[in-house]
Every structure is written in C-alpha cells, then in structure tokens.
Amino acid sequence: MLADIRAVIVDLDGTMVDTLGDFEVALNRTMADLDLPPVDRAAVERTVGKGSEHLIRTLLGQQLARTDVKGVGQACPALTVDALYERAWQRYQHHYLSINGQFADVYPGVESGLRWLKGRGMPMACLTNKPLAFAQGLLAAKGLEGYFSRVFGGDSFERKKPDPLPLLRTCEALSSEPARTLMLGDSLNDAQAARAAGCPVVLVTYGYNHGQPVQQAGADAYLDRLDGLDGLLA
Numbered sequence: 450m451l452a453d454i455r456a457v458i459v460d461l462d463g464t465m466v467d468t469l470g471d472f473e474v475a476l477n478r479t480m481a482d483l484d485l486p487p488v489d490r491a492a493v494e495r496t497v498g499k500g501s502e503h504l505i506r507t508l509l510g511q512q513l514a515r516t517d518v519k520g521v522g523q524a525c526p527a528l529t530v531d532a533l534y535e536r537a538w539q540r541y542q543h544h545y546l547s548i549n550g551q552f553a554d555v556y557p558g559v560e561s562g563l564r565w566l567k568g569r570g571m572p573m574a575c576l577t578n579k580p581l582a583f584a585q586g587l588l589a590a591k592g593l594e595g596y597f598s599r600v601f602g603g604d605s606f607e608r609k610k611p612d613p614l615p616l617l618r619t620c621e622a623l624s625s626e627p628a629r630t631l632m633l634g635d636s637l638n639d640a641q642a643a644r645a646a647g648c649p650v651v652l653v654t655y656g657y658n659h660g661q662p663v664q665q666a667g668a669d670a671y672l673d674r675l676d677g678l679d680g681l682l683a
Contacts, residue, residue, distance in 0.1 A: 463656025470552030550590030558674030
C-alpha cells in the first residue's frame with residue numbers, strides 16, 4: 450500500500466509537535482479563571498486528540514468531580530460542565546492563543562522528514578482536530594507552515610477525525626486519490642479515519658494515543674522518527 454504514494458496528509462499534535470506543554474499551561478490558566486483546581490499533565494495526554502471541545506468538556510468534568518470541589522458543586526447545582534463550558538472555551542481560546550507554541554517542541558526527525566517529502570515533490574496537507582487558527586499559529590511559530598499547501602483544522606469540516614470526511618475532503622483539496630494519499634499520524638483516531646477513507650496510514654510511536662499502545666491501532670507501519678519515511682517510501 451505504500452508503494453504508490455502521491456500525496457501526504459500529516460497530523461499535528463503528537464505527530465509533528467509535542468504540544469502537551471501548551472495544553473497544560475492554557476488549561477491550567479483556564480481552570481484558575483474558573484476557580485477550579487489545576488489539571489494533571491497525564492490526564493491531558495490521555496484526552497488530547499479529539500478536538501478542543503472534547504478536551505475542555507472532559508477535563509471540566511474531571512475537575513468538577515474532584516473531592517476538593519464536590520462541596521462547591523453540591524452547594525451550587527448550576528456548577529456543571531454545560532454551565533461552565535462557554536466561559537471555559539472563551540478563556541481557553543484567550544490563553545492558548547497567547548502562548549501558542551511557547552511550551553511546545555518539534556519532535557526530532559520531523560523537519561528532515563518533511564524536507565525529504567517535499568524534495569520528492571509530494572503535495573502535503575496538515576490535517577488536525579485542533580482549531581484551524583491554533584494550527585496555523587503553531588505551524589508558523591515552529592517554522593513548519595512552508596511544507597504544506599493546505600492546512601485544515603477541527604473546525605474546517607462538519608466532522609472531525611476519526612470520521613473519514615476530513616481525510617476525503619483533504620484528498621480532494623490535494624487532487625489525490627485516497628488510495629494514493631498517505632495519512633501520517635500518532636493515534637487510533639488517525640488510523641480509523643484513514644481506514645474508513647481508504648488511505649494507507651503510518652503512525653509514529655512517540656505521540657498521544659489516549660493512554661493506549663499505538664501499535665494496537667492497526668496501521669500499515671510504525672515509525673520512531675518521521676525521517677524514517679525514506680525507508681518506507683523509497
């Protein structure tokens with residue numbers, strides 16, 4: 450399936466950039482604004498990947514359920530995830546955009562891997578469940594935007610990965626058939642979306658996969674570094 454690749458779709462968080470630091474800082478500043486306790490880094494790592502709405506709702510629920518805020522919740526029945534979500538989302542956007550990329554690092558091998566793909570004339574798109582404005586800002590901050598002819602975020606289409614729609618639309622934007630378009634990601638979300646869209650998929654072993662071994666995701670191949678692609682596609 451990797452012998453006739455003509456275009457590449459690349460995920461962002463956990464695949465190209467380690468953004469846990471950005472998530473942790475923005476989320477903890479948001480929780481502080483809401484008078485909630487700070488989030489745990491491990492909880493953030495298990496939750497990222499399904500879009501910012503899912504991230505915020507899940508972690509809000511966890512923080513409200515913690516022992517040290519239960520009394521507040523019982524005293525104020527209106528203090529629920531739904532009641533807090535809009536304010537949390539506004540504060541999260543503010544904080545994330547203010548620090549976007551400052552606490553994040555490009556993984557080793559990513560830039561050399563992208564350069565190798567570009568040198569082969571591969572049309573490339575970045576496709577992430579991260580909001581588009583966040584994704585564009587991060588790619589610019591890390592000097593990666595020049596590798597991609599198109600960038601799509603979690604708010605670019607009606608549905609997010611693991612639904613195949615974003616991949617199918619991205620293939621259309623690249624003028625590439627799904628069977629000849631490689632999905633590069635780090636999680637089961639990417640693998641499921643690729644399988645449903647008819648795209649081959651390669652996953653990196655160092656990213657975020659909701660606390661589960663990524664080797665269980667059923668990809669066509671796994672890479673410890675993105676610049677190992679030359680051994681798969683040469």
